Amino acid sequence: MGVLYCLMSLGVNFIYGIMKVINWAIGEFFMIGAYVQYLLIVFFLGVRYWYIGVLIAALCTFLLGALVQKILIKPMFVGIIEEKMEYATIVTIAMAILFRNLAIFIGGPFIYTPPDYAPPTRIGPLPVSGNNVIAFIGTIIILAFFFYFLKRTWIGKAFQAVSQNRPGVLTAGIDVLKFDMIAFGIGTALAGAGGALLAPVLLVYPLCGVIPTVRGFEIIVIGGLGSIPGVFVAGLSLGIAESLGAAFINPSFVDIYGFGLLMLILLIKPYGLFGKPERSV
Amino acid sequence: MLTIEKITSGYVEGIDILWDISLDVKNSLITGIIGPNGAGKSTLLKTIFGFLHPHRGKIKFEDKEIQDYHPYHLKQMGISYMLQEFSTFPQMTVRDNLSLGAWVFRSDRNLVKKRLEEVYEFFPLLWERQTEKATYLSGGILRMLSLGKEIMSKPKLFLVDEPSSGLAPMIVKEIYGFLKKIAEQGATILIVDQNIMKVLEISHYMYLIEMGQVKQAGPKEDFEGNIREIIRESLIDK
Ligand SMILES: Nc1ncnc2c1ncn2[C@@H]1O[C@H](COP(=O)(O)OP(=O)(O)O)[C@@H](O)[C@H]1O
Ligand SMILES: [Mg+2]
Numbered sequence: 001m002g003v004l005y006c007l008m009s010l011g012v013n014f015i016y017g018i019m020k021v022i023n024w025a026i027g028e029f030f031m032i033g034a035y036v037q038y039l040l041i042v043f044f045l046g047v048r049y050w051y052i053g054v055l056i057a058a059l060c061t062f063l064l065g066a067l068v069q070k071i072l073i074k075p076m077f078v079g080i081i082e083e084k085m086e087y088a089t090i091v092t093i094a095m096a097i098l099f100r101n102l103a104i105f106i107g108g109p110f111i112y113t114p115p116d117y118a119p120p121t122r123i124g125p126l127p128v129s130g131n132n133v134i135a136f137i138g139t140i141i142i143l144a145f146f147f148y149f150l151k152r153t154w155i156g157k158a159f160q161a162v163s164q165n166r167p168g169v170l171t172a173g174i175d176v177l178k179f180d181m182i183a184f185g186i187g188t189a190l191a192g193a194g195g196a197l198l199a200p201v202l203l204v205y206p207l208c209g210v211i212p213t214v215r216g217f218e219i220i221v222i223g224g225l226g227s228i229p230g231v232f233v234a235g236l237s238l239g240i241a242e243s244l245g246a247a248f249i250n251p252s253f254v255d256i257y258g259f260g261l262l263m264l265i266l267l268i269k270p271y272g273l274f275g276k277p278e279r280s281v
Numbered sequence: 282m283l284t285i286e287k288i289t290s291g292y293v294e295g296i297d298i299l300w301d302i303s304l305d306v307k308n309s310l311i312t313g314i315i316g317p318n319g320a321g322k323s324t325l326l327k328t329i330f331g332f333l334h335p336h337r338g339k340i341k342f343e344d345k346e347i348q349d350y351h352p353y354h355l356k357q358m359g360i361s362y363m364l365q366e367f368s369t370f371p372q373m374t375v376r377d378n379l380s381l382g383a384w385v386f387r388s389d390r391n392l393v394k395k396r397l398e399e400v401y402e403f404f405p406l407l408w409e410r411q412t413e414k415a416t417y418l419s420g421g422i423l424r425m426l427s428l429g430k431e432i433m434s435k436p437k438l439f440l441v442d443e444p445s446s447g448l449a450p451m452i453v454k455e456i457y458g459f460l461k462k463i464a465e466q467g468a469t470i471l472i473v474d475q476n477i478m479k480v481l482e483i484s485h486y487m488y489l490i491e492m493g494q495v496k497q498a499g500p501k502e503d504f505e506g507n508i509r510e511i512i513r514e515s516l517i518d519k
Contacts, residue, residue: 154387161370161381168368170332171431173356173385 002239002258004135004201007142007194008216009223009231015187017163017226019180021073021088026191026216027209028099029065033057033192034199034208035107038114047115054138054196061192066185068095073184074177103206112204131200138197142190143232150228159183163226218258222265224275233273237261282308282469283329283438288338288348290328297336298324299493306438311460311470313484313501315477317515321493322473323365326440329471330362331355342438357385361436365443365473368427371416375407378415378426382433400429403459421452425459432463439468445476457483477512481505 008026015023040053072095073088118130150156162169162179169176194212202208219238223230238258245257265273283306291298298321306312314322327333329340331352340348347355352362369378379400383393401408404425410418415426424444431439444460445453457479464470464483474480481487487504489497489511497504504511 154384157373157377157381158384160373164370164372165368167332167364167366168370168430169381170352171330171356171362171364171368172381173353173434174381175351175353 002215002219002235002237002242003139004132004198005194005212005215005219005238006231006235007139007190007197008212009219009235010143010146010228011187011190011194012216012220013223013226013228013231014159014190015184017228018159018183019073019088020085021092022225023184023187024089024092025096025099026188027213028096028103029061029188029191029209030195030198030212031103031204031206031209032064032099033061033195034202034204035103035112035195036060036192037196037199038112038204041114047117050117050134050196051138054193057196058189058193061195062185062189065188065192066181068188069181069184074181100206107206110205114199114204116200129201135197135201139194142193146190215258218262220272222262222272224272226276227272227274230272230274282306282343283471284339284341285329286339286341288328288335288340290324290333290335290338292324292333294336297493299328299335301338302490302493302495304488304495304498306469306471307486309464309467309469310485311464311472311483313480313487314471314473314490315480315487315511315515316490316496318475320490322490323442324493325490326362326442326471326473330360330440353385356434359434359437360440361431361434361438362440363427363431363442363444365446367423369415369423369430372414374412374414375418375426376411378430379407379433382430385434396433396435400433403432403462404429420448421455424448424452424456428456428459428463432468436468439463439470441470441472441474443474444472445474445479453479475515477508477515481508 008030011029012023012026015021036057037050037053040056041047041050045053072091116131117134121128121130121133150159158169158174158179161172161174162176162183166176169179191209195209198212202211215238219231219234222238223234238261241257241261242254245260246254249257269275285302285304287301287303289297289300302325304325314325316322324333328335331347331350331354335348338348339346342355342358342360345358347358370381373381376397379397380393383396386392401411406422407425407429410422415423418426428444441460444456448456453476460470460472461483472480472484481501481504484501486500487498488495489504
C-alpha cells in the first residue's frame with residue numbers, strides 16, 4: 001500500500017525542491033482531484049473511462065495549483081533573490097482550511113462512493129481489490145512518466161537546475177518565476193491524480209485527503225525531505241514493513257508498523273534515508 | 282555598448298549600496314572594475330543583469346534602456362553573467378551544465394550541438410569530463426565550466442565576477458588566458474576582480490569603485506602610475 005501514497009510525497013517533495021516551500025494543502029488537492037473524478041465518471045464519462053477522468057482531474061488540479069501559486073504564493077517571494085518561505089508555507093495552511101470548507105459548502109458533508117474501476121481479482125491464491133491493483137499500476141505509470149520528464153526533457157533538466165542553484169538558472173536565461181508556478185502546478189497535479197486514482201478505495205468526502213497526507217509525509221520523513229529517489233525507496237519499504245508486520249505479527253495494527261519503521265530510520269538517519277541537512281542560504 | 286547613467290541601487294528599498302554610478306563599456310574592449318571588498322562591485326553587476334533594479338538612473342545596452350528588464354530577456358539580447366558564487370549545477374553532468382547555457386536557443390538542436398563542440402574545443406578538459414557531475418570537479422575546472430556555460434550563448438557582452446577567487450596562481454593565469462581568448466573571439470567584457478594586477482594586465486579601461494561610488498576612471502595607463510597605492514589601500518582596508 002505504501003506505493004499508493006508516493007504521488008502525494010512526490011508532489012510535496014517536488015514543490016519543496018524547487019521553491020523550498022512545504023505545501024500543507026497537498027491533501028486538499030488530493031481531495032479536489034477525487035471530487036473532480038467522481039463528477040466526471042458519474043455524470044459525464046462513465047466508469048469505463050476512469051483513466052481519462054484521472055488525466056482531466058490532474059489537469060484541473062494543475063491549473064488550480066498554478067493559479068493559486070500565482071495569486072497567493074508568488075507575492076510572498078519578493079524580487080528574484082530574496083524569498084520568504086515561511087509566509088508562503090503559512091499561506092498553504094490557510095489554503096487547506098479554505099478548500100475543506102469549500103468542499104463542505106459545495107458538496108455537503110456526505111461521503112460519495114464512486115463505482116469500482118475493476119472487479120475484485122486474485123494475485124495467485126490471494127484475493128485482492130481490483131481498485132487497489134489499478135491504483136498501484138496507475139501510480140507506477142505516472143511515476144515513470146514523471147521520471148522520464150525530469151531526466152530526459154529540457155524542461156525537466158531546467159527543473160533539476162532550479163532546485164540546485166537558482167542564480168545559476170537566472171544566468172542561463174531561464175525565467176525562474178514561471179518555473180515556480182509550473183512546479184507548484186505539477187506538484188498539485190500529482191496529488192490530484194492520486195486522489196482520482198484512489199477515489200474508489202478511500203471514497204470522496206471533504207477530509208478524504210487527510211490520511212494520504214499523513215501517509216505521504218511518513219514517506220517523506222523516511223526518504224528525506226526534497227529527495228525524489230527517497231520517495232520510491234521509502235514508499236516501497238513502508239509497504240514491505242506493513243505487509244511483513246501484518247503477515248507475521250498481527251494484521252490489525254498495520255499502521256503501527258509504518259510508524260515503527262519511521263522511528264527506526266529517524267534514530268539512525270535523522271534527515272531520512274536520502275535527506276540532507278538544510279542548506280544555508 | 283553599455284552605458285550606465287547615474288544609477289542608485291541596493292538590495293532593499295531605502296538602503297542604497299551604489300550611489301550615482303556612471304560607467305561606460307566600449308564595444309570589443311575589456312573594461313575592468315577594481316575596489317576593496319564590499320565596495321559594491323558585485324552589486325553593480327547584479328544590477329546590470331536584472332537581479333536588482335536600480336532605484337534611480339538608466340542602463341542602456343545598444344541604445345535600449347534595460348534597467349527594468351529581467352535576466353532571461355537580457356540573456357536573449359546577448360548579455361551573459363558569470364557569478365562570483367558558483368553558477369553551475371552540482372548534481373548535473375558537465376554536458377548538461379553546458380547545455381543549459383544554451384537554454385535561450387534550445388529549439389535549434391544543430392546550433393546547440395555546434396556551440397557545445399566549440400566550447401569543448403575551447404576547454405578540452407571539459408570534454409574529457411563531460412559525463413562527470415559538476416560536484417566532483419576541482420576549483421579550476423569548475424571555473425572553466427562556469428565560463429563555458431555562460432559563453433554557450435556567444436554573448437556580445439560578458440559580465441565576469443571574481444574569476445580568480447579561490448584559485449592557485451597557475452590556474453588564475455590559465456583562466457585569464459581563456460578570458461583574453463573570449464575577448465579576441467568578439468565578446469566585450471566587463472570584469473571585476475580582487476586580483477588587481479590581473480585586471481590591470483587584461484583591461485583597456487578601468488574603474489576604481491569605493492563605498493558605492495566611482496573614485497577613479499580612465500584608460501589603464503592612468504592606473505599604472507598609482508596602482509601600488511591602490512593595492513596597498515585595499516590591503517589596509519581588509
Ligand atoms: N544579498 C545582499 N543583501 C543585502 N546586502 C548585501 C547583499 N549582498 C551584498 N550586500 C551588501 O552590499 C555591499 C556591497 O557588496 P558587494 O557588491 O558584494 O561588494 P563587492 O563585490 O565589491 O565585494 C556590502 O556592504 C554588502 O554587505
Ligand atoms: Mg563581489
